[in-house]
Amino acid sequence: MPHPLRRPGPARLPGRRSVRRWWTLPVVAALAVLASACQPAVQGGEQREPVTLIVSQTWVQQHQGGGGSGADAGDATARLRSLQQAVDRLRKQTHTGWVGRQDDVTGYLSEISGGSWPGTTADFMDDYGPALFGVDSSVLRFGAVDTQTVPGVATTKATQAVGDVPVLDSSLVFSGRGSSAATDDLRVTGVHGRVFPGLTVGTTPVVTAEQAATAATEAAGAGSTTDGSARLVVLPTGAGVLAWEVVLLGTDVQGAATAGRYYLDAATGLLVDVRPVSADVAAPLPHAAGVTEAVRELRRGGTPRTAPDPGSVEVTGTDPLGRALTAYGVRTGGGIELTDTTTEAWDAQTGRGAVQTYDASTVRNESQLPGRLVTSPSTTITDADAIAAQAYSHDIVEYWESLGRDSWDDAGGPLLSSVHFGPETYCNAFFAGYLRQPQMVYGNPCVQQGRQLSGTFVEPDIAAHEVTHGVTQTTAGLLYTGQSGALNESFSDYFGNVIGNLIHGTEGSTLGEDSCSQVDGPTPVCVQNPDGTTSFRNMLNGNDFDQYLRILNPGIRLSLLAGYRQDQGGVHYNSAIWNNALWTIRTRLAQIDNQPANTSSLAHDFDRAVYGALATRLTPASGFVDARAAVEQVIIDSQLDPVVLRTAREVFDQEKICTGCPAVSELAGDAVSTSPQTQLHPSVSGDQVLWLDLSSTSDYAGYAAATTLGQGGAPRLSSGSDALEVAFAGDAVIALDVRGQVTRTDASGATSVLDRVPVDATLAAGFSGSDDGGAWLAPDDTVTFVDAAGTLTRAQVPGLRGDTVTTVATGGGTVAIGTDQGKVFAWTPGSGDPRQVGQVAGAVLSAAAYAGNVFVIDDAQASALFTADGQQLDVTTSAAPFGAAMSSEYVVWSEAVGGMQSGVVPGGRSPYPDTDLYLLSLASGKIYDLHPAPAQQGFPSISGRTLVWQDATFGGDDVFTAAVPEGL
Template sequence: MHHRSRPTARALGAGAALSLALALTLSVTPALAAPGGPPGPTAEPDPVPGLVAGEGTATPQLVTGLSEPAPGSPAEAARAHLAANPDRYRIDTGQLAELAVERTAEGRDTVRFQQLHGGVPVLGGQYLVRLVGAGAGQRVESVGGKYFTGLTAPTTPAVPAAMLRRLALESLTDPRARSGATAEDQGPVVLPGGAGRLAQHFVVRATDPATGGPLVREVYVDAVRGVVALAHDAQGPYRAEGVGPGTGRAAAATAPAGSTAEPATGTAPDLLGRTVGVNIARQPDGGYQLVDLTRPATISTYDGAGRDYREFGGIPAGTLPVGSPTPDFPAATGTSGATDAHVNAGTVYDFYRDRLGRDGLDGKGSPITSVVNVSNGGNPFPNASWDGRKMIYGNGDAKYRQFAVALDVAGHEMTHGVIQHTADLQYSGQSGAMNEALADYFGNAIEVTARGTAMTDPKAALMGESLCRTGTPEECANRRLDDRRTTVKDYIGAGLDLDSGGVHLNSTIFSGALWDIRRTLDPLTADRLVYRALTEYLTPLDDFVDGRDAVLAAGRAMNLTRAQLRSVAAAFDAHGIRAGWQSRIDTDSRALLPGASAPTGPAAGGGHWVMGSTDPNGKGGFVLYTGSTTGTGTPTRLSPDDDRMHGWAATDGTSAVWLAIGIDATGSWGTEVLTRSLSGGPIRSVFQSSTQSPVDVRISGADIAFVVRDGETNRGSVRLSRNGAPPVEVPMPEGHGVSPFTASSLTLKDGRLGWIESWTAGQATVQAATAYSVATGQVTAQYALSTPDGAARPFLSSPAFAGGRLLWLQAAADPASGGDALRSGALDGSGESELLSGSSPYTPANMTFTATDQAVTFQHRGPRPSGSWSNADLPKLYQLPLTGGAPVRFSCNRGTQFSPAADQGTRVVWLDATAGRDDLVARNQPARGC
């Protein structure tokens, strides 16, 4: 995909845990002898790992079976233990900052450290030391987490702050979303893997132009190279298919009125019309509020009164909890959902305190706040979310009641608060799916415990079954924890642009294993086991297998029997959660570069592919690789040995041209266009600038072309280099009327240069697909593009030359009634034809296609499913002959297929997310019988 602005990295990963997306080297440290070692050869197998090596680090992921003296305060003892064993842990304790000490009623302490690099926090870098006993008898029981060795990334940004913010906003690829968008600077962070990458973290807030709902993204901009390194949705809503606020960071709720309020009891109607008792606060003026002062954590409930959820990033000044002149609250308290939210919050608090020994969501008894009855801009809002400080409950719609009614939903959202203050699992891919799974597990556990529901009751595993106004609980439930899904059979390989890599879509694989454990063990034992894994073992970037290891290690620490531990392991086995599960998923493509982590997709031609991917030598940049599209041989490196970002490449099958972004050998930051033969030889610089942004590089024989974007005017001009000469600007056709004229989205083949151009004429934006003869310097064809909303819906796809014609995508006149049409025109301008109608059931998605003289391949995404997403609903590649016909599936792989690049004939390479990660793969011809 070629952007109309400065190149930005595609959101890395595709359903993989963020740990996979960020680990730039995947070598596993050789196993060390675990202290306390495994049982002898005659003992039955121990399901608990004694030692788990880390990925891309010399520090172990998990070490169990320890019993080593550790006197002093827990934090001092933990740090001293790590420092005393440098060969075992490979940790610089000077780069650890104490995050928290979790102390249990039984006298256990878990010290959680944040890894720093030169004073900058490392994303997901947390290491934990677990201690038991006290005083002279205190000892270390186990350690583990993620500490990334080998970090050498700079800690001072090289890119101006204003540009970093601009790049964060430009990560919203739809220009309509950028209108009114904001980017909140969260500070610097080092992205782990290899040498690491210094990034500036932004929370980008916008309105989704497709739904009108909120769009909140976590965006990490490489502060040395000036590209987006990572982007994914922020903490999401309860329902995957809905919309919801959720940032993980919100302004603090205003404390309820006055410290002179007194505890009281009263009554209030709930949403179903029943009168229930409520804990309330009597105010100095004699009135009452829904403020529960009977617990260490004050519980306050506010009525949003149908106002937009955006007004409640914090509690607006002057807004008070729901009030009443008497202790008997009026009917509106029930119809708004306030009563249910208030009572449910108390029930969730009691579950965590009485059953698990936790004082509130943060473990410190801080206030608990709920806001009910909010809308989405005045429209129905059938959803709920945890926004980082409080619960937000939507006002429902014709199908769903106020979301505050459901105890399991309240437990789910409040558990997100517990997760935030403990493992803080990153909200993408497998770590995000575990975040959702744990919220579902405890939400259901809280409800069945409070209701006295037996685990054998089929309804026990249902989530949100009480929300529907009509229908059975089974019909209403949004998820069920006994759906029997497994990794190999059911994992949905979604990219980060869908549900943050499947955080809801894949959650029941993990929560299903946890629920099976609750059915097998005593429920109280299971709840304590899962809670202990969450609070004492898990760290932000953990994946499903890490989660399995955490639960088993927690089980050993709880002194579960060998039979109980085997039953826990069996539950994970039944859901396919075991090491190497990705390799057991069937695919019909051949792998060219498994686990690719790329700033952009591949290029292909002449039997070769070219693509930037992570640097295995650990410099922290991206290296340009090339290899055979048949999968033979080993990929070789084309780019120089520096720490710049190398990618956004093109190839004609003989040579490659690409962009290098970052600090060059002279110490200057900027972008350079480089070229080199695929067989090796010298690297030649074609163009270099610290102020202009080249994009859309193309190569064909001795010709190299690219677009230079002016940062101030946003005008794009085409530059052409012939036979190694310095590039010159291609003169644009005259007679366009009003300037500025701009060109974008190039194609170059056999002496023909094509582009999409646009200019303004009065109030209209005019666009055209243009063919240009390099030899004569003349435009040979220009085809007007019908874009009634052209300024709001610009072309992002490059045109292509194929079969002696120019191909382009033409925007639908009415996007609601059809997709984009694929059209072609003769190179002499003598006429155009339609290759694929916009009314076809299969039309290109994301305005992306690729072509050879034999076939056109494009990504297609079907209509949004009315129910749950499945692999069949994810974007897939389709191909049709250049002579026309019906598109057919190119690959039966079940996950997201994106960034196709045509090689020759019908062969295509693409990035495939089927295995929960981005794999560069290839196939020779369309599949049959998908």
């Protein structure tokens, strides 16, 4: 939860006059644009060849520049030549317009489309796979041909494997025409995804699954438990690493459930990767009967795979709102158990695919889920939550089957639900996709501080919303941060409302209204709609891209340290923009059809197109503009009525979901990187800028991304995507990874391991860098400093007496250290131990240091400066914990200047602060507001007079820079 805001006047030091709005800089709107394979054939009177290979500048820069060897440069040239020749050969053979896009990581293709090749997907990969993707069909395991997801288009997913062991993060999706039954008319029209050539690791483990689970639990620390499962996977690093994947469960600092996938080397038992996963509530706090005929009409033709269990019976009851429900169970010797075997997902031969409901009222943590299978002495179910979960789960599975999906996971998986989980203050419903058997979990009605904030969570919209998270997890895998996270939430909102309306036979645009009907008036969960009703969200909310809530994703550190999340960059709020666009399109199509949306063929066609985009076109880091392009392409590929495409384009333009459409206020600097993925915690050294790039498969770990100011082009990415924090130490890059390794990579590209640390404690205390070196917290209250040459110095912080180190920062040869009890230390590496230089009232959350000066921000939002000559100066009372930076002249930090305003927030005023970068002149004592704009800025870094920071102005987490003038 964010701290309460205190709107400041211009902050000032005692006796000093503040100055505001001093800084006028050129406006540079460097918005990201869609890459296009189409260029005019004639420009300036000259004939131009069409671009048929879109080169990854990221991959090329890594293999040709930035210290790459001559061999690297030669390999890069050879790879590009080989790719171009293969694309040219494919175009010539088929006489169609194939265009390839090079992958940032592997250097082979990540996509090829625009043509038509006659034959099977396996034949295509045998003929063109080695040249285009680096593999042939022998390492791929092909799924069934899917002609349902995108009508008129056959799609096939293939996963890479070494022997029988799957390769993590490695799959291809093939688009084409025809089906497995029409082998004389098969055509491949597109391939996208990523595979990893050259994997040769053996697949026989030395370490057992039990040993791996024990090692993972020890690595995670106290409070973590395993769900008892482990599976073998290959991590695509080098020749491959055979690893055990172990799921661990635990709780965060606020007691909320957390989970992580731990990967342990199957040869050595060493931890090699961790991927945090989380369960997110459908309706976040600020910090009729059965399936309708409309659903039945949507079901695809054919009969169930197998007959229901012979003991299948109908069960009845009432939902938490008193409405009659019918569901299905199985008669056993012990009574009627809530096991539904009547959907197409059920497979009697394997016993998989059932819908089941469990009672979790005695379950104390997620490792004990699902709980006790609900069993009744008769066909009348008296538990309202249990009958509702059973009935609605059946309806949800049937809906996804109507779109051609084999249950929620497209693999015939069961849909389990647990009701009554947690106390009344738990206030959550979520899809736990990380459990050994993924499932739905429902808490009880939300009551906090004696006030009921919501009714039941077991209602159709919420159930369908959460299960759709499972669909997204097993398709696009959208990251839960920034724009991709807002899309993740929005797709769940969209299908939650589609399915909920079909179940109830209603046409509403509100989500979760059943739950809100059980409380009096608006609450922090149930917000008021224009007509006076309340619901979790309103799909037709009127918000376009200009209303994007421009708040930062602060990253995992503040979440570990203080439970400070900011909704992963506003995913539950900014979903309103995509919700409004999709629901407006759907509503207009139903009006054109002159039918209710539940029965409109145009609306249903659009539903399929939205699902097709999610399942076959999007990637984890996709943003709003990517999603628009995906929906439009599926509409085209599906050969839908032209009115669908026309309506979609009109609405997307109207909602300003297009390149360059959103309005952008005046900028305070130049954009360094504005790509759709999340970019966190930039660092600057000279003309080099570095940041953490979240574009892989984790919401927390990613690549070290770097660029040179003034040169343009795509950033250079590290080869691995397991970094949790990155920073400069001189011109070398230091990184903290998920295994707790601190590594240093020098300018030549040579990497060495500097330290091994407990991940959570070190990450929570901060991982700091500067022109002079970097610093971090090591075990036993020891702080480690590495200078620009790579030399390590260590010192133990004295006199803590039970205090916990919460902040480490460095600059100008000084290391600043803060504790949870407000102690402030300064340390000059190589010159004795850290010494306490002051005390603040709250826990120290952020700090900066330079040449003996220390600046801190505590959890009461107070900022203070401790000077090298022993003075303590209170600076402001509304500082945000979004980092700080210091040079010989200035201190820069993030100051809360009011409440963030945005239309996506009910009432218009968000619980998150609007923050500006403030600058304190050490010479004059004056304070300047560097960027008085309605968006958050934070996490500054300064080198000389070059300032970089993380900025939300463009509707995401971007990196900006500006030169700070002298003499302020």
